[in-house]
Amino acid sequence: MKLILITEAPFDSVTGASFYHRRLLAAWREAGGGAEIFALDQPVGADFADRLRPDGPILLEGAAFAHARAAIPALQARGAFALIHHPTSLEPGTPEELRQAFKALEREALPGFARVIAASAPIAGRLSAEFGVLSDRISVLVPGTDRYECRTLNPVLPDGSPCTVLSLGTLTYRKGHDVLIRALASLHDLDWRLVIAGEMRDPAYAEGLDRLAAELGVASQVERRGPLAGSALEAAWAEADLFALATRFEGFGMAIAEAMARGLPVAITEGGAAGELVPTGAGIVAPVDDVAQLGKAMRRLVFSPALRAQMGAIAWQHARGLPNWPEQARALRHLATS
Numbered sequence: 350m351k352l353i354l355i356t357e358a359p360f361d362s363v364t365g366a367s368f369y370h371r372r373l374l375a376a377w378r379e380a381g382g383g384a385e386i387f388a389l390d391q392p393v394g395a396d397f398a399d400r401l402r403p404d405g406p407i408l409l410e411g412a413a414f415a416h417a418r419a420a421i422p423a424l425q426a427r428g429a430f431a432l433i434h435h436p437t438s439l440e441p442g443t444p445e446e447l448r449q450a451f452k453a454l455e456r457e458a459l460p461g462f463a464r465v466i467a468a469s470a471p472i473a474g475r476l477s478a479e480f481g482v483l484s485d486r487i488s489v490l491v492p493g494t495d496r497y498e499c500r501t502l503n504p505v506l507p508d509g510s511p512c513t514v515l516s517l518g519t520l521t522y523r524k525g526h527d528v529l530i531r532a533l534a535s536l537h538d539l540d541w542r543l544v545i546a547g548e549m550r551d552p553a554y555a556e557g558l559d560r561l562a563a564e565l566g567v568a569s570q571v572e573r574r575g576p577l578a579g580s581a582l583e584a585a586w587a588e589a590d591l592f593a594l595a596t597r598f599e600g601f602g603m604a605i606a607e608a609m610a611r612g613l614p615v616a617i618t619e620g621g622a623a624g625e626l627v628p629t630g631a632g633i634v635a636p637v638d639d640v641a642q643l644g645k646a647m648r649r650l651v652f653s654p655a656l657r658a659q660m661g662a663i664a665w666q667h668a669r670g671l672p673n674w675p676e677q678a679r680a681l682r683h684l685a686t687s
Contacts (some may be wrong), residue, residue, distance in 0.1 A: 350405035350682065352385035354432075355424075357412040358390035362561040363548045363576035364519050365603045366434045367410065369468070369492050376493065376678035398423035406685040408432045408466070414454055421458050430684070431462040435472055435621060436480060437602030442522030442597075456480050464684060466490045467598040469622035488500035488684055492603045493674030499612040499665040511540040511570075512651045514616075517577070517604040518596070519547045520555040523640070525595035525618060527554075527561055532595065532644035539651050543567075543593075546574040546585060566635040586611055590657055591650055597637050599623040610668035614660035616647045631664035 356370055375386045382405065400405060407429035409417060417424070437443075438452035459465060460481040466488050467473035475491050476482045514533065516566035518524035526545055533543055534660070549555050555573070562571040579586055579660055592608035599605075599619040605626050608615050615632035617623050624634050633646035672680075 350387065350683065351403050352377055352405045352681075352685075353385050353387070353401055353403045353407045354410070355387045355389065355408065355413055355417060356410040358388040358417065359381075359389040360386055362590045362634055363570075363578060365492075365601075365650060366410070366490070368603060369434065370410070372493060372674050373677060373681065376661075376674040377681065380678050380682070382678075382682070389413050392418065393420055395419045395423060398427055399565075400635060401427070406430055406681070410461075411455070413436060414458055415451075417452065417680050418458075418682055423463070426456055428463050430464040432458060432466045433459075433476060433600075434468045435589065435598065436475070437654065439475070439598060439621075440523060441620075459594070462486070466681075466684070469625075470654065471622040471625060472600050485666070490677055491672065492601055492606065493677045494606045494610050494668055494671040496624065496669065497611045497665075499662065503543050512544045512590045512654075512657075513588050514541055514543045514591045514593050514651070515583075515585055515608075515613075516545050516593050517607075518594055519545060520545070520549045520558070520573075521551045522554055523597050523620075525597050525620070526594035528640055528643065530558060530561055530565065530567065530571060532647060533651075534562075534567045535644035536648055536651055539648070541570060541651050543571045544574060544585060544589070545571065546577045546582075548576040552666040557624055574619060586613075589613060589615060590654070591647075593647070594615065594623070595635075595638075595643060596620040596623050599626075602626045606668060606671060609664035610671070612661040612665035614650060614657050614664055616643070616650055618643060625674070628663070628667045631667055632660055 355433055356439045377384055409424055409429050409431055411433040417440050436455050438448050438455055465482050465486055469491055470489050473487045477484045562568040592613045593616040603622040605615055618637045620637045627634055635643040635646050
């Protein structure tokens with residue numbers, strides 16, 4: 350069975366959505382299926398659908414709606430599914446005029462798909478409540494989570510070793526790195542270092558983070574890296590004592606799930622689906638944009654290696670119950686044939 354994915358270019362970017370696509374398609378192929386990707390970087394015409402030769406599902410990712418707009422009716426007529434990590438119009442920080450244009454397009458297009466795949470149950474709920482999609486047309490297909498050995502977190506750090514906080518996420522307003530820096534800066538009596546790693550989608554925002562760290566007097570404790578993959582990513586995970594993300598909105602929160610799967614405790618804000626991903630005891634969850642509450646909640650974790658070890662063990666055990674990528678590829682095949 351051949352699957353066709355229509356998404357936004359570039360396909361190989363280091364973002365959560367692109368990672369979801371690559372891993373889901375890899376699992377699909379490992380199960381014996383074929384796959385073809387169309388990564389759109391400009392609008393296509395109404396005849397675009399005529400170029401497709403699937404014998405399986407066609408998935409149109411929501412971020413590609415604007416480029417595929419003219420072809421959406423023809424794709425819907427061919428039974429295409431919409432794949433929604435989160436509606437583009439819900440992206441925090443989007444200028445209001447552009448947000449309204451996205452919302453109009455999504456409200457127009459989404460109800461016409463035979464099946465809408467949501468990346469989490471909270472996103473599914475919003476698609477039904479705010480975008481006119483019938484609930485019986487929505488299916489939830491959360492990202493897969495890999496299995497790892499549980500990290501051995503040493504409850505006694507060597508003298509002089511700070512608590513290393515890792516924050517993975519595209520450098521955009523939505524990810525809330527500014528909130529995280531402010532929260533950590535309030536812990537002026539504790540020894541910590543923050544590693545921020547992610548693709549720079551908004552250079553002005555990224556430069557603002559550097560200025561903020563300097564203004565707060567913590568520039569020497571904040572290291573900003575680019576997108577990480579392969580051995581560089583594994584090294585970042587290995588050196589981390591705590592994962593943190595002050596997100597303003599998540600369709601699911603793959604980096605959070607990855608952290609828990611590695612036995613790291615997490616410190617996050619509850620934006621979108623993120624808050625529901627973290628069970629009691631696996632970390633701390635603060636309200637969105639609440640610097641004071643996040644800082645207070647992180648204090649105990651930064652201070653106590655023993656507490657981090659305890660919460661990391663709970664996180665690891667919880668993550669073992671999350672579906673993996675082969676399971677999600679099978680679930681997609683079931684949707685395509687039912």
